[in-house]
Amino acid sequence: MIIEALSLEDLPCPNNLFQSGFWGFFKQSCGHEVRSFQVKSSRGSCTLVIIMRYGKNGGLYAYSPRSPDLEVDEDERGSFLEALSLALAPYLPEQTACIRWDTRWASPFTSAEYYSHTGQWKGAPRTFVRELRMNTGTHTRSLRKSPVDHLSPDTVVISLTGSEEDILMRMRQTTRNSIRRSLRNGLVIRERGFDGLSEWYSLYRKTAEEKGLYFENESYFHNLFAASRDFRNAPSLHLLTAEKDGELVAGSIIALCGNGAWYMYAGSSKNGRLYMANYGLQWKAIQLARAKGCSVYDLMGVPPNNDPYHSMYGLYTFKTGLGGTVVHYSGCWDYVYDADLYQSLHNAEMLG
Numbered sequence: 001m002i003i004e005a006l007s008l009e010d011l012p013c014p015n016n017l018f019q020s021g022f023w024g025f026f027k028q029s030c031g032h033e034v035r036s037f038q039v040k041s042s043r044g045s046c047t048l049v050i051i052m053r054y055g056k057n058g059g060l061y062a063y064s065p066r067s068p069d070l071e072v073d074e075d076e077r078g079s080f081l082e083a084l085s086l087a088l089a090p091y092l093p094e095q096t097a098c099i100r101w102d103t104r105w106a107s108p109f110t111s112a113e114y115y116s117h118t119g120q121w122k123g124a125p126r127t128f129v130r131e132l133r134m135n136t137g138t139h140t141r142s143l144r145k146s147p148v149d150h151l152s153p154d155t156v157v158i159s160l161t162g163s164e165e166d167i168l169m170r171m172r173q174t175t176r177n178s179i180r181r182s183l184r185n186g187l188v189i190r191e192r193g194f195d196g197l198s199e200w201y202s203l204y205r206k207t208a209e210e211k212g213l214y215f216e217n218e219s220y221f222h223n224l225f226a227a228s229r230d231f232r233n234a235p236s237l238h239l240l241t242a243e244k245d246g247e248l249v250a251g252s253i254i255a256l257c258g259n260g261a262w263y264m265y266a267g268s269s270k271n272g273r274l275y276m277a278n279y280g281l282q283w284k285a286i287q288l289a290r291a292k293g294c295s296v297y298d299l300m301g302v303p304p305n306n307d308p309y310h311s312m313y314g315l316y317t318f319k320t321g322l323g324g325t326v327v328h329y330s331g332c333w334d335y336v337y338d339a340d341l342y343q344s345l346h347n348a349e350m351l352g
Contacts, residue, residue: 015258152301182280
């Protein structure tokens with residue numbers, strides 16, 4: 001395995017937003033130390049963006065989102081992560097507790113036995129079983145399932161292949177009807193520039209507060225759009241808004257990178273929900289992504305199954321209705337460099 005340190009601007013542009021030089025550049029603008037590499041192995045080559053983060057106990061760890069961006073057979077994943085983590089160790093600060101891989105590998109626990117008779121995914125087995133399976137074939141047995149997953153391991157991915165009619169027909173009928181209703185409701189759906197960011201942020205924050213969800217500061221989004229302006233070969237960011245009689249009722253930020261599109265951040269008012277604004281915005285996003293050459297659209301997170309008692313059941317219904325495939329990733333995995341430092345980090349995260 002060959003590790004080559006590269007500047008963020010020298011990284012090849014991947015079809016993976018979170019492993020692009022742009023994403024590292026943006027995280028630097030937010031105050032993080034970022035390190036970037038090109039990895040060459042028997043399984044191919046990929047870029048590697050690593051963000052240095054501090055846990056709730058103040059401990060330092062390395063974090064690589066949606067990586068490594070290589071296909072690896074399930075029975076070889078542990079040994080591959082081990083080899084990659086050890087090869088990267090000399091490039092990381094001495095007091096790094098672990099490197100956290102936010103994997104893009106499909107969960108191995110999706111065969112028929114992991115679904116109930118009603119079609120509900122039961123989820124992965126106990127942590128002990130998952131760790132035993134991941135560490136098969138490793139020398140150090142130092143891979144641990146992270147206490148937290150930073151990016152949702154469960155999402156919906158929409159194929160943008162075929163005609164617009166093909167995409168509509170893959171949707172749930174009620175979703176198609178809602179899109180058509182949104183277009184008949186007199187909504188003005190358009191793309192806004194940097195000047196519309198503050199107005200959108202107020203709606204985004206209010207939506208998060210009403211639902212008790214985490215939200216970013218406004219400066220985070222100003223940094224995001226500034227980075228897309230200042231970084232060479234940056235992915236394109238699009239702020240789409242829906243207005244009714246001059247009132248902003250919904251808005252979302254979409255990122256396009258290579259052949260992929262990502263539904264990043266959103267907010268909507270009660271009037272927006274009344275006018276089906278989010279359906280119209282999603283249709284606009286799909287049209288935009290197709291026009292820019294994207295073949296897949298990641299809706300970035302859903303509950304793990306369609307449990308009607310889950311607090312985010314409405315989100316599951318909304319996103320799955322758009323005709324995509326529910327994908328379960330393996331989530332975050334930590335390769336431990338220092339057992340004592342890691343235990344302190346782990347305990348703090350378990351306490352929340």
